[in-house]
Amino acid sequence: MTCSETQDWLHAYVDNETTLEQNLGMERHLESCSACRERLQELQSLRLKLQTGATPFHAPEDLKEWVRQQSPNPAKAARPAFSWGQWSPAGGLALAGLLVGLIMPAPINPFRTGMMENEVIAAHVRALQANHLMDVVSSNQHTVKPWFNGKIDFAPTVRDFADEGFPLVGGRLDYVDRHPVAALVYRRQQHVINVFIWPETKKLASAFRESTVRGYHLIHWNRDGMTTWAISDLNAHELNDFMRLMSRG
Amino acid sequence: MTFFKANASFEDTVMPHLDAAYNLARWMTRNPDDAHDVVQESLVRALKYFSGFRGGDGRSWFLTIVRNSCYTFFQRRSHKAEEPLETDLMAEQHQHGPEGAAINQAQREKIQQALADLPAEYREVTVLRELEDLSYKEISAIVGVPMGTVMSRLARARQRLQLTLAELRNPQ
Numbered sequence: 266m267t268c269s270e271t272q273d274w275l276h277a278y279v280d281n282e283t284t285l286e287q288n289l290g291m292e293r294h295l296e297s298c299s300a301c302r303e304r305l306q307e308l309q310s311l312r313l314k315l316q317t318g319a320t321p322f323h324a325p326e327d328l329k330e331w332v333r334q335q336s337p338n339p340a341k342a343a344r345p346a347f348s349w350g351q352w353s354p355a356g357g358l359a360l361a362g363l364l365v366g367l368i369m370p371a372p373i374n375p376f377r378t379g380m381m382e383n384e385v386i387a388a389h390v391r392a393l394q395a396n397h398l399m400d401v402v403s404s405n406q407h408t409v410k411p412w413f414n415g416k417i418d419f420a421p422t423v424r425d426f427a428d429e430g431f432p433l434v435g436g437r438l439d440y441v442d443r444h445p446v447a448a449l450v451y452r453r454q455q456h457v458i459n460v461f462i463w464p465e466t467k468k469l470a471s472a473f474r475e476s477t478v479r480g481y482h483l484i485h486w487n488r489d490g491m492t493t494w495a496i497s498d499l500n501a502h503e504l505n506d507f508m509r510l511m512s513r514g
Numbered sequence: 515m516t517f518f519k520a521n522a523s524f525e526d527t528v529m530p531h532l533d534a535a536y537n538l539a540r541w542m543t544r545n546p547d548d549a550h551d552v553v554q555e556s557l558v559r560a561l562k563y564f565s566g567f568r569g570g571d572g573r574s575w576f577l578t579i580v581r582n583s584c585y586t587f588f589q590r591r592s593h594k595a596e597e598p599l600e601t602d603l604m605a606e607q608h609q610h611g612p613e614g615a616a617i618n619q620a621q622r623e624k625i626q627q628a629l630a631d632l633p634a635e636y637r638e639v640t641v642l643r644e645l646e647d648l649s650y651k652e653i654s655a656i657v658g659v660p661m662g663t664v665m666s667r668l669a670r671a672r673q674r675l676q677l678t679l680a681e682l683r684n685p686q
Contacts, residue, residue, distance in 0.1 A: 276669045282650050311676050315644045318625030324536035335524050480529025498530050
C-alpha cells in the first residue's frame with residue numbers, strides 16, 4: 266500500500282472495519298513508513314482522549330421506570346376483550362387455537378425468571394445502587410485473586426481481558442443463594458459486568474444458558490465444580506463475547 | 515433465537531439500550547431537559563411501532579427512532595443546534611471509576627466541549643462510534659447514510675477534534 270492509500274483507510278483500520286487483506290497491506294506499509302505510523306498514533310491517542318474524557322451519560326431513573334410500566338405486549342393489551350357478539354368462523358378457529366394452547370403444555374424453560382436469576386439480578390443491582398461495586402479495586406489479576414484468600418473457601422480463576430476490551434476493574438465478596446460468592450467486576454465501555462462464582466459440587470458441567478430479564482442479560486454455566494453467572498446491561502452479543510473469554514481454558 | 519426475539523417484550527427490547535439512547539440524545543441536544551424530552555418522545559414512538567418490530571437488532575431500531583426524534587426537535591427549535599452551550603454542560607455526569615482518574619477535570623471538560631462543539635452530523639457519528647462502540651454498518655442504518663459517508667464524516671470529525679485537542683497531553 267502507498268501512503269495515500271494507507272491514510273484513506275486509516276480510520277477504517279482503527280475502527281476494525283478493514284478486511285484481513287487490507288490489514289496486512291496496511292501493516293506492511295506502517296512498518297516501513299514513520300509518517301503514517303505517526304498519523305496512526307495520533308488517531309489512537311485522540312480515540313483514547315475521547316473514551317476517557319467524554320464519558321457517556323446514563324438515562325434518568327424515571328425513564329427506566331416508564332419503560333418498566335409498559336404492558337409486556339401492547340398489541341394484545343390494545344385489543345378489545347372477547348365478546349360473543351363477534352362470534353365468527355375466524356373467532357371459532359381462534360378459540361380452538363386457544364383451547365389447544367391450554368391443553369398443550371407450554372415449553373418449560375427453567376431459566377425463565379428463575380429464582381436464581383432474580384437473586385443474581387438483585388446482587389448486581391444492589392452492588393450498583395449501594396455504590397458497593399468493589400472491595401478491591403485493581404485491574405491486576407494477581408492482586409484480585411489473592412484478595413479472596415481467607416474470605417472464601419475456594420479460589421476463583423481471575424483473569425484480565427483488557428486487551429480484548431473487557432478490563433477487569435476489581436472484585437468483592439457477595440452473597441447469592443445463601444452462599445458467600447466471589448464477585449468479579451469487569452467493564453465494557455460504560456457497562457458494568459458482574460461475574461459471580463461459587464463452588465457447585467452437585468451439578469455437572471452444563472452448556473451456556475442465556476436469558477434476558479428486565480433488560481439485563483444473564484449467562485450461566487457450570488464447569489469444573491464451579492458455577493458462574495455473568496450479568497450486565499450490555500447487549501447479548503457482547504456479553505457472549507465476554508462469556509467466550511471467561512470460559513476459555 | 516428468532517422466535518424468542520419476536521416474542522421479546524417492549525421492556526426487554528428497549529431497556530438494554532436506554533442508556534445509549536439517552537447518551538445520544540444528551541450529546542445531540544446538549545442539554546439534560548431536552549434530552550429527557552427527546553427520549554420520552556422516542557419511547558412513546560417506539561411503543562407505538564413496537565408491534566411492527568420483527569425482532570433483530572433492537573439497538574439500531576431504537577437508536578434510529580431516537581436519532582430521528584433529535585432532528586424533529588432541532589426543526590421545532592430551528593436554531594437550537596447552534597445555540598451557545600450551557601455552562602453546566604456536564605454537571606449531571608456520573609462519577610468516574612478508577613479508569614477515569616488518568617485525566618484531570620480541566621482536560622475532561624476540554625474534551626467534552628470539543629465534542630459538543632462539533633456540527634450535529636459529525637457529533638452523532640462520533641458519539642455512536644467512540645462512546646457507544648457501534649460498527650459502521652450499525653451507524654449507517656441509524657443515520658441513514660451509506661457506510662462510506664459514515665467513514666468520511668468520522669474522518670472529518672476526528673480531524674477537527676485533533677486540531678482542537680492537539681495541545682492536550684495523552685491520557686496515561
